[in-house]
Amino acid sequence: MNAAIAPADGRPNIVFILADDLGWADLSVYGQTHYTTPNLDALAAEGVRFNQAYANSAVCSATRFGLITGRYQYRLRGGLEEPLVRTAHLHGLPPAHPTLPSLLRDAGYDTALIGKWHLGNLPDYGPLKSGYNRFFGNYGGAIDYFTHKPRVGADVPRDLYEGEVPVERVGYYTQLLADEAVAWLHQQSAARPFFLSLHFTAPHWPWVGPEDEHISRDLTDLFHYDGGNLHTYAKMVRSLDAAVGQVVQALKEQGLDENTLIVFTSDNGGERFSKTWPFTGQKTELLEGGIRVPTLLRWPAGLSPQVSEQVTITMDWLPTLLAAAGLQPHPDYPSDGENLLPVLQGQAPAHERTLFWRYKAQRQRAARQGRWKYLKINEHEFLFDIEADARERANLRERHPEVFQRLRQAWAEWDAQFLPITDEVFTHGVTPDIQADRYAPERGTRAL
Structure with a gap:
């Protein structure tokens, strides 16, 4: 293992991992008993496990507006689309709007989004226009895990891009994203801190596990309403867990582990095969099962392991992560969220919100x-x-x-x-x- 290294100015690296439609109890540390998620359980044991964390919305694109701007998504026209589907060519994240990656980039961070964007389509919107130096992933809300297409059909183009250029890759999408993330991390050095957004599509439909390429070939509708089962869903979540473990291991091998702040959460509550006990409701509903999400934070150099009862929401991550980097939100775009670090570092008590x-x-x-x-x-x-x-x-x-x-x-x-x-x-x-x-x-x- 390499000797421990950190950015020259001491600021933490940041890896923000976002699952898609992961339910409250889909991790064994949160109550899943039908399978285990050892890598994510380890993050919880070594860091902060939040018991009262919420998503900004009951669906994905709206929450992503809240995450990247640190503000209620209803301030932007694109944030009203729940989800952003038919109008993604018309509405999206305005490139001039300050974002979590743009504020970090302007402060010297190397930034990358690997995975799902879902904040507006080319040519007007995209990750490279909103603060990321590098992008590999899909622009829309969902793609097949093997064909990487947003719809079924031989003549349908893949929604898989390197920057703004379509590319082809062979493999299961969750694993492809993990491999791309690890490759990007291996390019980092102590010269400057980095911010990696690793936004998986798992375990969003279609219901396809890492050994189920034949299911992708037989699909007639990406929504796959007649398919899936608990066994397949378990394989998808376990694949996600393994991918997270792969990324954490890469950080450890490079000596980047101690001063890298890792966040893991979901964009909304679970769907058809998800476990949300003890809550009712699911994705698209403002019952707890639709908006309460598993959330973990690990930062050995900055936080002690703990279980937090502080109520949190997605848009808190912009002021929290900026504070960890010694920064503040843009004064013209104040965050609707709050910096969680004083509570987590014991400088302030948990409080009502x-x-x-x-x-x-x-x-x-x-x-x-x-x-x-x-x-x-x-x-x-x-x-x-x-x-x-x-x-x-x-x-x-x-x-x-x-x-x-x-x-x-x-x-x-x-x-x-x-x-x-x-x-x-x-x-x-x-x-x-x-x-x-x-x-x-x-x-x-x-x-x-």
Whole structure:
């Protein structure tokens, strides 16, 4: 093993690993019992395991806006698309907007995104236009793990790019991303710190494991509504775990381990085969199962191992990671999140926060303040004691009307600050198949 090295100025390297549709209990350290995730469990044992971490949205692209800007996604037109599908050529992350990678890049970090972008398509949008020095991955929301195509069909081009140039690769996508990440890490040195965004598509559909290339050949629809099973899903998550282990091992072999800050989380809650116990709900729903996400942070040089009960959300990572690098958000674009380091380093106690969500499907609304959660799905409104009732079963709005009205009003005042979800926005990004399957109006009430 090489002698330990760190950037010459002492600032930490940063590796931000984002899973796609990973549910709350899909890791064994969070309660999975049907398979194990030893590499991610090791990250948890050696770092911080968050018990109350949330995603900015119940779907992927909206959360990614929150992550890269450090702000509620509803400040940007592209962030209203949940998800960004049909209009990705029209709406996306404006290249002039300061981002987590652009702020780090301008401060001397080498930056790379390997994996999923999903913040707008070429020619107007892309990772190289928003702060990354290097990009390898897919621009859209999902691709097949072996063909690397966003849709089924012989004449469909692959959504796989090196920078802004389409490329071809052979192999299972999760493994390809791990290999690319390791190769990029091997190019780094002590001359300057680096920021690597490693955004996997796993375990997002299609339901294909690393030995299931024949399934890719037989697919007639990438949504794959008639396929998948718990066994295949387990293989996908275990492949993700192995990929993370491969990256961590590369850091150790290069002596970059001690002063590299690694974050692992998910862009939203789990889907069909995911385990979200003890929560109800899933992706596309503002029930806890749709927005509570497993989250780990490991930084041996800066943080002691711990379990944190501090409530967090995706947009906290911009101010937190900038603070670790000795930086602050752009003054013209203040973060809606907060720097978590004072709490994690024992300089401040865990504290109550008020977080808000809205989601256009079923006109959902949610607010979390302390133990209380306000939730609206269509015309049904609820108040839950989320600490005592993790499954969101007992509606306490009549028992605690003052709390219900306070959070209801707080949500309305918060919502008034942002771009409205108009009828035109509501119909964008929803394919007919998704509208019929996932966004059925009765889903919200049935889930309760």
